[in-house]
Amino acid sequence: MFEPGAAPTRCMHLDMDTFFVSVERLLDPALNGRPVIVGGTPYQRGVVAGCSREARRYGVHSAMPLRQAYELCPQAVFLHPSFTHYAEYSDRVSELLEDFVPVMEKASIDEFYLDLSGCGRILGNEESWGVRVKHTILGELRLPLTYGIARNKLVAKVATNVGKRAGDMRVPEGREADFLAPHPIRIMPGIGEVMERDLLNMGIPFIGSIAALSLRLFTNMYGRVGRTLHEHSRGIDHAPILPYRRQKTLSAEHTFNEDVLDPRAMEAALKQLAARVGRDLRERGFLTRTVTLKLRYADFITATKTLHCDYTNADHTLYGIAERLFRALYTRRVRVRLLGIGTSDLIDDYGQLFLFSEEEEKSDSLYAGLDDIRRRFGKHAITYGSVLEQRQEAGRRTQDAGGVVV
Ligand SMILES: [Mg+2]
Structure with missing residues (x-):
């Protein structure tokens, strides 16, 4: 039992066995039989994330600086990790x-x-x-x-x-x-x-x-x-096996206090939803490639539309897609009751293991910083300018109105 x-x-x-290299070889069979080093180019600061048996023969191993790997095995094929x-x-x-x-x-x-x-x-x-x-x-x-x-x-x-x-x-x-x-x-x-x-x-x-x-x-x-x-x-270990449950979807919805017609209110809601979903993805260590927008009109007619993208967990990317979907979906001049952003096809984000391009790194650390501030000071401590404007315009008394604007 x-x-x-x-x-x-x-x-x-x-x-x-040599997992990253094995996957690279499925994607490009020309790599078979050749020494392969995954991690980046030899002149980067990064380290070897994985290497083939052929490269190991030259003394290359995981976590070794790329430059050193290049000195040992200059004839190797150096690849950037395609972690998705x-x-x-x-x-x-x-x-x-x-x-x-x-x-x-x-x-x-x-x-x-x-x-x-x-x-x-x-x-x-x-x-x-x-x-x-x-x-x-x-x-x-x-x-x-x-x-x-x-x-x-x-x-x-x-x-x-x-x-x-x-x-x-x-x-x-x-x-x-x-x-x-x-x-x-x-x-x-x-x-x-x-x-x-x-x-x-x-x-x-x-x-x-x-x-x-x-x-x-x-x-x-x-x-x-x-x-x-x-x-x-002595061969004694009491560690339990921790059951793996794949989370397949993640979503957030917002029902307006009063049905709205103002596009700025809808835009602000979308931004907040994107930020919520983005933060949830990052906190759970996921990336998504499928974004679904849900729009419910005041008469309860509901429309949804889905778009695929490159794997992401960045608020601004999620918002960009949600906004495109919104423009395609919002076709009736009827007040809107509810908006929702859903994501599916989730995969684990192993990105932090590797050294990425500088831009990606910057955006990663930006979000890590934002998530940290939100955790410590409440989820509205940082918000987009337009969201703030909307809130102030709505005359709502929110204690977070003084948050940092990004
Ligand atoms: Mg392995």
Whole structure:
């Protein structure tokens, strides 16, 4: 029986192989077989977001400065990350995985946990089932991956990491500590560069060396982190699999106090709605490519119209589209009762992972700043000039009328 929040008893971890490069190669097969580095041009300040096996052979790895990657492998193809494509493919992987088990966690853009607890009768043999999942994704999306199956998330993830070189792995029940023991501490999730150096200096090179020492040694050094580290080294992990729920739509509506005919009032309402939807998208970490405008006339006749755009979560882009839709929709000389902006086809926004063009960066940090001010000072603390004008004109006494105008 599945209890939400309970640790799994069997768990599969999947990690897509060189995910960004794999997607780039689907988009451009000419990249096959060539060293590929995703992150930007070699002269940019950024770092490597992903690279192909061919590039790794030259010593290139993720998070390495692009300039250094270029020195090691000047013949590589350098690409700007097209993260909306990565997010789309990531969503398609999630969809396929959701068909296999009732509980799936999306840990990152290319990493997933499946809860296999109590699924024995459906799955049958774990090994052949794992192969089936892998081949389904390879067959349907042509994306390679590595997986590990074990009692808990930690051991399954280490199994995947080991499997990147050694092939997919399954750790039988009760063999968790034995499996971990001979591996270098670096492979353990949660051990960063600093801790690795610490432990190596103390003569602790393998996971098994941690397990062999007393718990007290690690709690004295690292407190609670030390306790977890010691548990992990013995293959114990109580972390639950956090069910993934894709939010498909997000919207906001405004019903006017009195039905309106004044286009400026409608424009102001649209701006506020766009700002609300934009903020919701950003707070939840989404981008949208589909915007729908809803317009209800005073006689309750309702019209809607939809437009596709490039993925966005920026207020001004959403407003621009909403305004175009409004001009197309508002065809009767009848008062308007309600306006609404809806967005669908949402994908996760992984943009903050990468270094983008300066303009995008500026607009991103502008909105982050605005969202922060709104959170601290109330949602009307910052608003567009025309919205403010409308409010003042309407003679409404609003405490936020003195907000910053942008
Ligand atoms: Mg990966």
